[in-house]
Amino acid sequence: MLIRKPADIPTSEITSESTYLNRRSVIAGLAATGLVGTSRAAPDHLETGTAQKELPGVTSGPFSTDEPPNSYEDITTYNNYYEFGTGKDDPHRNSGAFRPEPWTVRVEGEAEVTGEFDVEGLLSGVGLEERVYRMRCVEAWSMIIPWVGVPLGEVLKRFRPTSRAKYVAFQTVFRPDEMPGQRRRVLRWPYVEGLTMEEATNPLTLLAVGVYGVTLPNQNGAPLRLIVPWKYGFKGIKSIVSIRLQESPPSTSWNIAAPREYGFYANVNPEVDHPRWSQATERRIGSGFSGLFARRIPTQMFNGYGEQVAQLYSGLDLRRNY
Amino acid sequence: MNTRVYKPLLFAACLAPVIWLVLRIAGVLQPGLGANPAEEIQDELGVWALRLLLATLCVTPAARLLKKPRLYRFRRMLGLYAFFYCMLHPLAYFLLDLQLDFAHLGEDLLARTFITVGMGAVLLLIPLAITSTRGWQRRLGRRWNRLHRLIYPAAVLACWHFYWQVKADTAEPLLYCAILALLLGIRFWWSPLRGRLFRGG
Numbered sequence: 001m002l003i004r005k006p007a008d009i010p011t012s013e014i015t016s017e018s019t020y021l022n023r024r025s026v027i028a029g030l031a032a033t034g035l036v037g038t039s040r041a042a043p044d045h046l047e048t049g050t051a052q053k054e055l056p057g058v059t060s061g062p063f064s065t066d067e068p069p070n071s072y073e074d075i076t077t078y079n080n081y082y083e084f085g086t087g088k089d090d091p092h093r094n095s096g097a098f099r100p101e102p103w104t105v106r107v108e109g110e111a112e113v114t115g116e117f118d119v120e121g122l123l124s125g126v127g128l129e130e131r132v133y134r135m136r137c138v139e140a141w142s143m144i145i146p147w148v149g150v151p152l153g154e155v156l157k158r159f160r161p162t163s164r165a166k167y168v169a170f171q172t173v174f175r176p177d178e179m180p181g182q183r184r185r186v187l188r189w190p191y192v193e194g195l196t197m198e199e200a201t202n203p204l205t206l207l208a209v210g211v212y213g214v215t216l217p218n219q220n221g222a223p224l225r226l227i228v229p230w231k232y233g234f235k236g237i238k239s240i241v242s243i244r245l246q247e248s249p250p251s252t253s254w255n256i257a258a259p260r261e262y263g264f265y266a267n268v269n270p271e272v273d274h275p276r277w278s279q280a281t282e283r284r285i286g287s288g289f290s291g292l293f294a295r296r297i298p299t300q301m302f303n304g305y306g307e308q309v310a311q312l313y314s315g316l317d318l319r320r321n322y
Numbered sequence: 323m324n325t326r327v328y329k330p331l332l333f334a335a336c337l338a339p340v341i342w343l344v345l346r347i348a349g350v351l352q353p354g355l356g357a358n359p360a361e362e363i364q365d366e367l368g369v370w371a372l373r374l375l376l377a378t379l380c381v382t383p384a385a386r387l388l389k390k391p392r393l394y395r396f397r398r399m400l401g402l403y404a405f406f407y408c409m410l411h412p413l414a415y416f417l418l419d420l421q422l423d424f425a426h427l428g429e430d431l432l433a434r435t436f437i438t439v440g441m442g443a444v445l446l447l448i449p450l451a452i453t454s455t456r457g458w459q460r461r462l463g464r465r466w467n468r469l470h471r472l473i474y475p476a477a478v479l480a481c482w483h484f485y486w487q488v489k490a491d492t493a494e495p496l497l498y499c500a501i502l503a504l505l506l507g508i509r510f511w512w513s514p515l516r517g518r519l520f521r522g523g
């Protein structure tokens with residue numbers, strides 16, 4: 001297997017490595033003096049079995065909400081990741097045996113540069129940013145999550161997509177030995193997702209490697225996952241091993257499982273209900289009494305990111321293209 | 323079998339899930355309710371509603387197969403507890419999840435098929451709870467037995483409701499469906515209906 005080193009990736013369009021390193025150390029230095037707030041401090045109660053590493057040189061990126069983020073504990077103990085089981089606490093409980101290192105990602109399809117890259121190689125030269133995003137699950141609950149990652153568009157353009165690259169298809173790793181949920185065919189494995197090229201290169205779209213300033217815990221999609229904050233959470237494919245640029249629309253796992261309920265776009269839309277429940281409001285996750293009696297809040301069109309993405313869908317009937 | 327001992331024991335056992343939930347809410351017992359406490363309470367109550375409904379349906383076959391007619395003494399309590407959870411579960415939904423939003427509730431009950439089906443189960447169980455007393459049993463005579471067969475369609479609707487609210491993993495609801503099928507199958511096997519349907523069988 002040929003694993004390409006960062007040096008193989010064209011760096012014509014990105015900051016040269018040395019300026020990058022410089023910028024990084026300057027920011028790190030400032031952060032140490034407390035002059036700039038970079039990423040929020042890593043929670044000191046990391047209860048995740050696997051020790052998460054602090055990510056260095058994280059700057060605060062654009063588009064962050066100032067709503068108070070959910071606790072690290074809520075984020076890492078309540079989510080959907082069917083590869084580890086279908087209960088909301090299954091990912092947290094059943095992901096201990098998963099090994100996110102070493103990791104390589106295959107980049108293939110309609111691009112001038114393709115191959116197999118390790119995570120560092122894939123992301124090298126693109127600065128890590130913290131983005132505090134709303135996350136709206138299709139099940140009508142939501143969280144505020146401080147992700148750490150890089151804009152997917154920045155990563156993709158280094159592979160010089162050809163003019164035939166209309167879509168990006170992603171695939172999750174298939175490791176039934178380490179992912180007990182994959183031993184039952186609840187969904188067709190491996191999990192697959194996709195975006196249009198415009199969606200993938202929108203500045204909101206993130207390839208995330210961390211949360212709360214530390215590397216992603218296994219249950220949240222280590223080591224590398226997609227964040228598309230204006231779409232329902234299931235679009236955010238986790239533990240990515242393949243990124244393919246292609247001309248035809250990719251299949252997506254939930255659409256295969258229930259085409260009437262989950263479409264390709266899956267944009268957050270309070271006006272288009274799931275066939276079995278309303279999408280007009282959502283429950284903001286929170287444990288304890290405050291969470292128990294928290295009011296439901298109205299769901300926003302495109303999860304509140306319409307200013308950035310509404311133009312991608314002008315002229316599209318969102319009722320049919322759900 | 324000493325009814326004086328077993329009835330209070332069963333009473334306490336049936337109440338245990340509620341007490342367990344209250345202690346988890348109060349933070350006395352672990353695990354806590356987690357990141358989505360409203361959902362946890364509601365789901366816990368729903369699953370116990372179904373379990374107790376199926377437990378109620380176990381009494382007759384158990385009494386017959388084990389030749390222990392005294393088991394019938396526990397049927398009313400199990401049935402009423404099943405009803406109790408069948409009320410608490412939608413109540414938790416309405417109070418904690420919908421927060422008394424009547425418009426949302428109305429829409430859910432009418433337009434969300436899995437919720438309509440759940441409501442159907444509750445509606446079928448209401449007359450059974452009302453007529454569960456000895457007085458009503460006496461007054462209705464043989465019609466009481468016929469009326470209380472409504473628990474069969476109610477249990478079918480409850481299982482269907484469970485099956486339908488699942489996103490993809492149908493294993494757990496299918497297990498409950500299988501248990502119900504077994505419990506209804508035994509009754510069919512014993513009933514005169516079988517003889518009439520399959521002549522000579």
Ligand code: HEM
Pocket residue numbers: 361364365366368369370371372375408411412415437440441442443444480483484487
């Ligand atoms: C008006 C009546 C009812 C309403 C409004 C109602 C509502 C709901 C809702 C909204 C859910 C989904 C919860 C979620 O998304 O997590 C649910 C789940 C469930 N309900 Fe009901 N329900 C009703 C009656 C019943 C009855 C009569 C039973 C059983 C006897 C029942 C058993 C269940 C079960 C087992 C679940 C699944 C819980 C789980 O996910 O673990 N429900 N119900």
